[in-house]
Amino acid sequence: MDNRFHPLSGDDKPYFLFRAESQDNRSFENGGIFARNPRHNHPTAQDFDNHLSWQRIDTGLVSFTSSWRRVMERRQMLIDRREEDVIVVAVQAKNLVGVYSAERVAEALGYRDENNDPRRRPCHRDEYLIYGGISPDEYAILAVFDGREPCVPVIFNTPAFEYHGQIPRNSLPGQAERGPLVALEDEMYRRTGRRDDLVRDELVRTICGVPHMPWLVRTIY
Structure with a gap:
């Protein structure tokens, strides 16, 4: 090499x-x-x-x-x-x-x-x-977003935070009915077979342009 x-x-x-x-x-x-x-x-x-x-x-x-x-x-x-x-x-x-x-x-x-x-x-x-x-x-692929529709403003809302970002409309199954955070969590579970709020929340921060919290991110998913 x-x-x-x-x-x-x-x-x-x-x-x-x-x-x-x-x-x-x-x-x-x-x-x-x-x-x-x-x-x-x-x-x-x-x-x-x-x-x-x-x-x-x-x-x-x-x-x-x-x-x-x-x-x-x-x-x-x-x-x-x-x-x-x-x-x-x-x-x-x-x-x-x-x-x-x-x-x-x-x-x-x-x-x-x-x-x-x-x-x-x-x-x-x-x-x-x-x-x-x-x-x-x-199991590194966390989510696949359908990118065909226009981007729309979304709010990722939990008791701990409220972050504003943009993702394509209807890009995840259930996005309109259950909200983007739950839709993203379910998509990650479909792709990896695991639920991990810390990884989900760090992905949300990246999508929304919010600084990471490195002490929360696990090395192994």
């Missing part, structure tokens, strides 16, 4: 990662996220460069963002391009292996603002790469 590129340690990974997909670029299936044709045990410098410079080549890498705002922007871009069946996948990243900071990788590859090739300029803030994808038995 090229010693310029190292996967992130647990402390360096964001709590959650998000990915917007459409039918045409779907990697989510059968409860996991699967990269196209990973050919090595580790990504090579060429794999990273091909992926970050948007070459139409299978690299075994899948892009995510740690920002809910950015994934909503990506979702809207897919809708504006009239792509079908848009979804947003939320992933708990702390226990995943093979997670790379796209920003650090771009820096190691020599991407610069003054680069003559606009595809090799540093525009990868909040972007993370996972090599090979995410297996269903890792």
